[in-house]
Amino acid sequence: MKTETTEILKQYNENLQNYERLAEDVEYELIKSIKKHHIKTHAISHRIKDPNSLLDKVRRKKLKKPFEQIHDIVGFRIVCLFLPDLQEINKIIHEVFEVFEEDDKINNSELNIFGYMSLHLKCRIIAKKLNENTEQNIPFEIQIRTIAQDAWAAISHYLDYKKESVIPEQLKRDFHALSGLFYVADTHFSIIRQEQSNIYFEKNEKSTTNQFT
Amino acid sequence: MKTETTEILKQYNENLQNYERLAEDVEYELIKSIKKHHIKTHAISHRIKDPNSLLDKVRRKKLKKPFEQIHDIVGFRIVCLFLPDLQEINKIIHEVFEVFEEDDKINNSELNIFGYMSLHLKCRIIAKKLNENTEQNIPFEIQIRTIAQDAWAAISHYLDYKKESVIPEQLKRDFHALSGLFYVADTHFSIIRQEQSNIYFEKNEKSTTNQFT
C-alpha cells in the first residue's frame, strides 16, 4: 500500500505542471468560445484536485490505474445565468473539445425528482489541437450549472445533506423541495428573458416598419 | 353489457338515500371530533360520485362487483392549514372510524419525488356505532390535505398535466417543481407556527413566574 501511495504522489507531482498548463489553456478556450457566442456567464473557474482527495478516491474506489480511471484531476465549473444556456454551452464544448462522457443530472432524471442538478462532461483536448509538449491527452471534467443550481449545490454540500446519521428524513425532503423551488425560479427567469426579448423584437420590427412609412 | 349497466344504475339509485345519509352522518362526526381536538380546518366537504363516473370506473377497471370494489362512492375532503395537522386528523379518524386502507401520498413516496400530495383513507363506520336502518356497512373515502396541497391538486387537475399528448416534458417538470415549491411553503408555515407558539409559551411562563415574586 505504501509503495502505491508513493508511486501515485510521484506521478501526480510529475504531472502537476501539465495539469496547471491544461487548466489555463482550457479555461482560456472556454472563456473565448462562450464569449464568441454572446453568452453571459456568472463564473468560470477551475481547480486541480489536491493529492489527498486523489488518494482518498483511489482508496475508496479501489482503483488500480488511477491516472486512467480518474477523469476530474483537472476540473472546471461554468456557472451560467439561464437554463437554456446550459445546452448552448454544452454544444459549444462539444465543438471545441472531445467529449467522451456526458452526465446530464438535470434532464435525465425522472420528471418528478429534484435534487442535485448539474451537467457534467468528461473531455479531452481534440488530438489535432494538442500542444505537443504539454497536455499528454489528460482527461478533464467540466461542470455546467445555473447560478440557482450552484446555490443549491453549495449549501447542500456544506450541510452535507446525504449523511444518513445526521439529518432526519423530514429535513432531507425539505432539501429536495428547495431544489424544486430553485428550478421554478430558473424556469421563471428564462420565461422573463424570453418575454423581454419578444417585446424587444416587436418594438424593433415596428420601428423598422415605421421607418418606411 | 347493457343489462349490467341497468343493474348498476338500479342498485345505485336504491342506495342513493343511504349514501346521502352516510355523507351527512360522517361529515357531522368529522366536524365534531376535529373541533374537539382544537384543530382549525379550512374546509370539510363531501360529494357522492355521480352515476356516469361510477359507470366509467366500472368499465375502465373492468370491475365485476362494483359495489364491493369501489370504495369512494361517498367521498370526503378535509383541507387543513398545516402539515402536522394531517397526522393529527389521521389519528382522529382512526379513533372514530374503522380504517381498512391507508394511502399516504406524502410521506410514503421517495424523499426527492414531488407531485400530487394527499392522505387517503378508506373507512367504514365502526360496527357498534351503526345506525340500524341506514349505512349498511358502506365504505367511504376521506382525503386529507393542506390548503397548499389542495391548490396544487386543483390547478393540476384543471390543466390535466398527466395527458401524455398535450404537455411537453419540460412543462411537466415545472408542475412537479411547483409541488416542491408548495411543500417548502407548507413546511415554512409550520415552522412559523411552531416558533410563534414557543414565543407565546415563553411569555406565559415568564408572566406566571412573575406572579409569585
Place this chain on the structure above:
Amino acid sequence: MKTETTEILKQYNENLQNYERLAEDVEYELIKSIKKHHIKTHAISHRIKDPNSLLDKVRRKKLKKPFEQIHDIVGFRIVCLFLPDLQEINKIIHEVFEVFEEDDKINNSELNIFGYMSLHLKCRIIAKKLNENTEQNIPFEIQIRTIAQDAWAAISHYLDYKKESVIPEQLKRDFHALSGLFYVADTHFSIIRQEQSNIYFEKNEKSTTNQFT
C-alpha cells in the same frame, strides 16, 4: 350605548331574512354568469356577518349609521384558479351588478410589495333587476382571489401575523416573502396554461389543415 346595541340587533334581525335571500340570489347569479363565460372556479361561497362581529365593527369604527356604513354584512368569496381569471370575473361582476367601490389589493400596490392579495368589490343589485319584496338595496361585498392567494390569506389569518406583540420582525418578513413565493407559483401556472393552450391550438390548426389534404 345599550339602547344603540338593542336598536342595531333589532334592525339586524328584521333584515336577516333579506340578507339570506340576497345571499342566495347573488350566489346563484354569480355561479350562473361565471359558468356562462366558461371560467372554472375552485369555490364560491357566502357568509352573513354574525351580530357580534357587526357590533364589534360598529364600536371599533365608532359608526353612527352602521347599516349605511357597513357594506359587508353580506359577503361573498370567489376562489378561482388562475391570475388572469381575477380580471375576467371582475368584468363579469361589473356587468351583472352595480359596483360602487373597487379595492384591488393585487395590482394597486407597489410592484415590490407582497402580502395580502385579493380583489374586493362593493356592489348593489342593479335597480331594474331588484326583486321588489326583498333586497331593499342592501350593499354586499365580493372578494375574488386565486386559490394560492386564498391559501396565504387563510394561514396568515390563523397565525394572525399582524399582532405586533407576538411575532418577531423576522417572521413577519417571512410571511410577506411567502406571499411573493405564492405569486411566483400563480404566474407560473398561468404561463403553463397559456403554453398548453398555444400547443393545443397549433395541433388543432394542423389537424384542420390535414383534413383537407
Place this chain on the structure above:
Amino acid sequence: MKTETTEILKQYNENLQNYERLAEDVEYELIKSIKKHHIKTHAISHRIKDPNSLLDKVRRKKLKKPFEQIHDIVGFRIVCLFLPDLQEINKIIHEVFEVFEEDDKINNSELNIFGYMSLHLKCRIIAKKLNENTEQNIPFEIQIRTIAQDAWAAISHYLDYKKESVIPEQLKRDFHALSGLFYVADTHFSIIRQEQSNIYFEKNEKSTTNQFT
C-alpha cells in the same frame, strides 16, 4: 469638460497601483479574519472600477471631487451561504476596518418589500494599521450577500429589470416576487442548519453522558 476628464484619468492612473495593492491587502485580511471565525464563504472577490465607469459616474452625478466623493473605486464582494452569516461577517469587518457608512438593503427596508438585497459597507483601513507607503487612506466598499441574493442580483442585473421602457409592469412584479422566493429559500436553509446543529449537540451531549454511566 475635457480638461476635467484628463485630470481624472491622470489621477486614476497615478493611483492605480495603490488601488491594486489595497485590493490585495484588504482581500487577504478579509479571507484571514473570516476564516478565523470559522465561517465558510462561497466567494470573496474584488474589482477595481474601470476608468470609463468612473467617468460615467462623475458625469451622471455631476461630482466635483470624484476621488473624495466616490467610495467604490476599489470594491469587494463576499458571497456567503446563510443569512445569519451576513451579520457575523458585518461584525468582523467592523473589527478589522473603519466602517464609515453602512447600507443594509436587507433589514432596513419595510418588512413587505422585496427586491435587491445586499449589505454594503463603506470602509477605510484603520489608521494605525496603515502601511505607510501605500493605501493613502483610500475608501473602499464591501458588499456582503448570500449566494441566493447573489443569484437574484446577477440575473436581474443581466435582464436590467429597472429599464422603464422595456419590461411591462407585470414582469417587474415577478422579479420582486422572485426575490421573496429566494428569501424564503434563504431562511429555510438557515432553519435546516439550525436544526441540524441542534441534533448534533443533542447527540454529543448524550454520548458524553453515556461515557460516565
